[in-house]
Amino acid sequence: MRQFTAVVNPTAGGSTGAAALLPVARLLREAGAGLETEYSRSLAHAQELALRAGERGRVVLAVGGDGIAGGIGGALSGTDTVLGLVPAGRGNDFARALRLPTAAADLTRVLLHHEPRRVDTIEVESAVHPRTVVLGSVYAGVDALANQHANQARVLRGAASYYAGGLRAVTGWRPVSYRVTVDGEEHFHRGYTVVAANSAYYGSGRIIAPLALTDDGLLDVVMIRQAPRRLFFTLMNELKTGAHVARPEVVVLRGREIRIEADRPVPYGADGEVEATLPVTARVRPGDLSMLF
Structure with a gap:
């Protein structure tokens, strides 16, 4: 079973980042997955948290909008760490490009059961x-x-x-x-x-x-x-x-x-x-x- 570390932007989408994670977190834990939650103070702090989690072999969840998704994705680019997204921002455009579902149950199934795939970065x-x-x-x-x-x-x-x-x-x-x-x-x-x-x-x-x-x-x-x-x-x-x-x-x-x-x-x-x-x-x-x- 996958072990996750969620890195949350607490101000995403007008401070809805933590709220967006709650139903996903409950479903992950009910399925037997491990989940840690970290709250970022800045984008640099979020990147640091993600890199540390990746070094421990955990799947990183970027919880927020395109800023934290891009920032954490950029930090993990070139590593073997797997990244998942929990969209909670104003735009959520990269999540949209990946056609991620918005319903918590559907998103949880993706995080638990889909195999990682490689994407390009800039x-x-x-x-x-x-x-x-x-x-x-x-x-x-x-x-x-x-x-x-x-x-x-x-x-x-x-x-x-x-x-x-x-x-x-x-x-x-x-x-x-x-x-x-x-x-x-x-x-x-x-x-x-x-x-x-x-x-x-x-x-x-x-x-x-x-x-x-x-x-x-x-x-x-x-x-x-x-x-x-x-x-x-x-x-x-x-x-x-x-x-x-x-x-x-x-x-x-x-x-x-x-x-x-x-x-x-x-x-x-x-x-x-x-x-x-x-x-x-x-x-x-x-x-x-x-x-x-």
């Missing part, structure tokens, strides 16, 4: 963050600014906070001239954003890269070009279905290493946690993490 490198590893995506431009606004939201949660953050970001945004280098080939792009995606989802369920797979050894690069603001709002709505990729204003490339630069200081983010300024390089690490899904 190594992120910039002047501020010499080496960070995340799971879902790296995004530069208006969506990074929107995510900052969403993180600062006090009233709205989930998709509503991201949508409101997007409206606020777009209102004052001026198009940027990007240089995007994909596996050594340069692409010049003027517009709103560039996303290097391992997961199809970001921003609380928005399908930024519909064909992205977490285990194909590639990143999908989505670039949204300059367009009238009215059309950009239409594109935002089309992110619900992924229909935006059919528009001429959207370019999709694929590659293993992506370098994003801009003609002015532009924010970038990764998995809702890393916040810095371009330039940034994202490299895929094929099959570098073992997960339950």
Whole structure:
């Protein structure tokens, strides 16, 4: 029977992290599995707890949103430790990409009985963050600014906070001239954003890269070009279905290493946690993490 250590972000989803774990914990223990619970004080502390648990041969459960999932997943990338997710954040986009069930009983069956599978991770490198590893995506431009606004939201949660953050970001945004280098080939792009995606989802369920797979050894690069603001709002709505990729204003490339630069200081983010300024390089690490899904 598997032995688990749950690392909980107590502030996830507006302090619902612990509550999300309770029914799963009860079912795991009723099935005879061992479970320890650790509460993190910060992302660095959560990574430390996860690494220590992994060294003892335990399955690590990241309890929270994409920030703690990406942070712990990045820390365990390249190790033999198995990671499971108990989604409890605002976005839960990597859990969505893995098609994890939301019902406690179904999720518990996955954690107890599914065999671990390998997924890709993303190594992120910039002047501020010499080496960070995340799971879902790296995004530069208006969506990074929107995510900052969403993180600062006090009233709205989930998709509503991201949508409101997007409206606020777009209102004052001026198009940027990007240089995007994909596996050594340069692409010049003027517009709103560039996303290097391992997961199809970001921003609380928005399908930024519909064909992205977490285990194909590639990143999908989505670039949204300059367009009238009215059309950009239409594109935002089309992110619900992924229909935006059919528009001429959207370019999709694929590659293993992506370098994003801009003609002015532009924010970038990764998995809702890393916040810095371009330039940034994202490299895929094929099959570098073992997960339950």
